[in-house]
Amino acid sequence: MLSMDFERVLKALLTEFERQQLRYGVIGGFAMGALGVPRATMDFDLLVHRDDLGVLHGLLTSLGYQRRALTENVSHYSHPQDAWGDVDVLHAFRPASLQMLQRSRLVPIFGGTQTIRVLAPEDVIGFKVQAIANNPLRKVQDMADVELLAAAHGGAMDWSRIQEYYDLFDLGEEGRQLKKRFGDAE
Secondary structure (H helix, E strand, C coil), rough: CCCHHHHHHHHHHHHHHHHHCCCEEEEEHHHHHHHCCCCCEEEEEEEEEEEHHHHHHHHHHHHCCEEEEEECCCCECCCCCCCEEEEEEEECCCCCCCHHHHCCEEEHHHCCEEEEEEHHHHHHHHHHHHHHCCHHHHHHHHHHHHHHHHHHHHCCHHHHHHHHHHHCCHHHHHHHHHHHHHHHCC
């Protein structure tokens, strides 16, 4: 795959997300950049309210994307033209993920020419912790992302929520160590 043209893709998507009142939040590498911690990424990752998945599917397929995978929890779309890249969608329907969507906020991107809804740093960390638990081979990259977010936002984050994510995936001690390094002293 060549490089995804995020500006082109997001210009097409975000206008429709707003028009159709799609409940979404950006996660993954693009969210890292929007939260002030730029990182190279090859795809676009979203958390989308389950009731809005049909609208999202219609929008993506109208732009030429093809759904390659669909489960209860995730959808994966790819486009035959590299510049449009891949879109990975996590389905929000459990209470925790629905709360993540409620906490998301609009963040300016592309020099302030657009805004995008991004999950809170704590919630992006939560997904990183889940990724580490699900696939330990991802630990080095995902822990680097977690530490960059913690360094950038540590003093303002809700460390009890972060600890809940670590505890949920039986990584409680790692969460406590992260807070010692990056959280406010209590």
